Amino acid sequence: MSRIITVGAAQLGPIQKEHTKTSAVDRLIALMRQASTNGCDLVVFPELALTTFFPRWFVDDITEADHWYETSMPSPVTQPLFDEARRLSIGFSLGYAELTPDGHRFNTQILVEKDGSVVAKYHKVHIPGHEHHEPDRPFQHAERYYFEPGPEGFGVWKAFGARVGMMICNDRRWPETYRVMGLKGVEMILCGYNTPIHYVPDPSQDILQGFHNALVMQSGAYQNGSWVVGVAKGGVEEGVDSLGQTCIVAPSGQIVAQAYTTGDELVVARCDLDWCSRYKDTLFNFDKYRRPEVYGSITAQKGVIFED
Numbered sequence: 001m002s003r004i005i006t007v008g009a010a011q012l013g014p015i016q017k018e019h020t021k022t023s024a025v026d027r028l029i030a031l032m033r034q035a036s037t038n039g040c041d042l043v044v045f046p047e048l049a050l051t052t053f054f055p056r057w058f059v060d061d062i063t064e065a066d067h068w069y070e071t072s073m074p075s076p077v078t079q080p081l082f083d084e085a086r087r088l089s090i091g092f093s094l095g096y097a098e099l100t101p102d103g104h105r106f107n108t109q110i111l112v113e114k115d116g117s118v119v120a121k122y123h124k125v126h127i128p129g130h131e132h133h134e135p136d137r138p139f140q141h142a143e144r145y146y147f148e149p150g151p152e153g154f155g156v157w158k159a160f161g162a163r164v165g166m167m168i169c170n171d172r173r174w175p176e177t178y179r180v181m182g183l184k185g186v187e188m189i190l191c192g193y194n195t196p197i198h199y200v201p202d203p204s205q206d207i208l209q210g211f212h213n214a215l216v217m218q219s220g221a222y223q224n225g226s227w228v229v230g231v232a233k234g235g236v237e238e239g240v241d242s243l244g245q246t247c248i249v250a251p252s253g254q255i256v257a258q259a260y261t262t263g264d265e266l267v268v269a270r271c272d273l274d275w276c277s278r279y280k281d282t283l284f285n286f287d288k289y290r291r292p293e294v295y296g297s298i299t300a301q302k303g304v305i306f307e308d
Helices: 021-037 062-068 079-088 169-173 175-182 203-224 273-280
Strands: 004-011 042-044 091-099 105-112 118-123 156-159 162-168 188-193 227-232 235-237 240-242 247-249 255-258 265-272
Touching: 004 021, 004 227, 004 247, 021 042, 021 079, 021 265, 079 091, 091 188, 105 162, 105 188, 118 156, 118 162, 162 169, 162 175, 169 188, 169 203, 175 203, 188 203, 203 227, 203 247, 203 273, 227 273, 247 265, 255 265, 265 273
Parallel strands: 004 042, 042 091, 162 188, 188 227
Antiparallel strands: 004 265, 091 105, 105 118, 156 162, 227 247, 235 240, 247 255
């Protein structure tokens, strides 16, 4: 018998600066109810799903940004989301900004089971952007100021009858992200993102944002025999146009479901976990074909070293 997880990829439209976290949670609950009506076992929300993408502004005193972060999860504002998930018996994954009791700031994603219990927490590893104020930019991308890289790496957890991993936004662009989870037998990877269409360091890439978004998730899915669920917060948020194109990718690399708008939209797919073995046991049979003895430079060095 096939192992099926019905997944809802719950894309959000813009969350403006003046919008409250409570209003964001109301939108999440509406999408969760829609997912439940569609028979979903799991609903996946985007990166920083409770707030606007606040790293687009720089503040000299970072404590002025504390109100964007959650210090517990569930937090008082997100408790209704947990309560509704438990009532509907549906799991979810949620991205948010986390401020730990000892003062660490992480871009965080959690995985929650159908009974409302937190299965796992993931901290974003590949932090893009810059750490200092760059006033000449049309908008800041100061993620490296607001968040530190997650120290734990890429975990895989047993949940929903599957082996589930998480990644956040820029993590999806790095093949190591998928391969580390692939080596742990991952069957489904959940990813939330906020991706501006305008890439300030090289605007020639703007027209390729959608292509690159699909390219990295499709190749990561195929090369590791895993489902990948990529969920956007898209649309024009505080004057910055962000990519939508939420999608669910099969282990074959095929996109099986995709959003058509940049607003609040639910994308649903029945994901057969046994599809993973078609690739894990054949072309990408790691135990049979991998050559780790010649891959040493991948972890032994950080930047490029030119050989003479």
